[in-house]
Amino acid sequence: MPEKITAAADGTLQVSDEPIIPFIEGDGTGVDIWPAAQLVMDAAAAKHGKKIAWKEVLAGQKAFDETGSWLPDETVETFKEYLIGIKGPLTTPVGGGIRSLNVALRQILDLYACVRPVRWFQGVPSPVRHPEKVDMVIFRENTEDIYAGLEVEEGTPEAAKLIRLLQDEMGWKIRPDSGVGIKPVSETGSKRLIRAATEYAVERKRKSVTLVHKGNIQKFTEGAFRNWGYELTREEFSDVAVGWDDCGGDPGSKILIKDAIADITLQQVLTRPDEFDVIATTNLNGDYLSDALAAQVGGIGIAPGGNINYVSGHSIFEATHGTAPKYAGQDKVNPGSVLLSGVMMFERLGWQAAADDIVRALEATIAEKIVTYDFARLMEGATEVKTSEFAKAIVERL
Secondary structure, three states: OOEOOEEOOOOOEEOOOOEEEEEEOOOOOHHHHHHHHHHHHHHHHHHOOOOOEEEEOOOOHHHHHHHOOOOOHHHHHHHHHHOEEEEOOOOOOOOOOOOOHHHHHHHHOOOOEEEEEEEOOOOOOOOOOOHHHOEEEEEEEOOOHHHHOEEEOOOOHHHHHHHHHHHHHHOOOOOOOOOEEEOOOOHHHHHHHHHHHHHHHHHOOOOEEEEEEOOOOOOOOHHHHHHHHHHHHHHHOOOOEEEHHHHOOOOOOOEEEEEEEHHHHHHHHHHOHHHOOEEEEOHHHHHHHHHHHHHHOOOHHHOEEEEEOOOOOOEEEEEOOOOOHHHOOOOOOOOHHHHHHHHHHHHHHOOHHHHHHHHHHHHHHHHOOEEOHHHHOOOOOOEEOOHHHHHHHHHHOO
């Protein structure tokens, strides 16, 4: 009997063996990758006596074509009601409407943690020598920083007014032909994100959490993010974690909380990737890091992502790449991103064994060089298969 997922007061999920899960197929290649991912997820769930009651909801181009709205209220209400959802890539309206459907969903549901695991799968083509050293999980703050979207356009009365105010009240000299953006970074937003990252590190027995920031320049936003992270460690996690300054870099049996400047981090994840484990960072830094790291392990085409509120229990898992409309309907592209996002969703549901099975089967398929065109063109002796055939090959290896 299909049942709604519910959450306890602390955000802990109650999940039946047949939960109702809303999904958005996605625009462009969503028509290809969603059925492929769903096939694998259903097979893995069934292997462990589980079943998902899928409930389709609309957003993006399909929603606009059918309802006249890019993001219907019914879709938002359904995600609110059923707590956990998953989606393919969505078109961002051009020339008006919602600035970004993905951002809108995150803000409306207060999905404050964008969680992006990055690891290499045996056999996946990579531009670096040792992709196997990359095994990181990025916790990117999802509601503040540039995603708050607080800005005024150059040449508008609003821009002129804000520039005058800042000059008169703060003594800040800003060129009159500037667009101006406000970058909020709060103690509340920072601590709940870093708390989620630290709790993840504790649960998964990871070694460290790195606070990535640009606090050497932006001392009261990025620098404050760093300071609040160390403060949180002392206040709430002193029994299981310790800050670098409090242990001289030797945490003993505890998780090490350390920090790094954003620009040097982008270099060191290439040169010393094994020194990074869980990363907690502000929004823009996390955007750069997520995509840069994905490139080291095979590209954004197989990069999963989840947007999570660990307090309310709400989560939306998503393909992290674009819609690639020119490939839509060709049964050609790699479904790995939405499939691995499904793995994250299974983990959130507490279905760890089924999640592990998908990962093993995916890895076995790639190791046998049965891959879609994006990998086949980079692998010697590969067997190129269609999106649907790749999914069937994974299911055979479950």
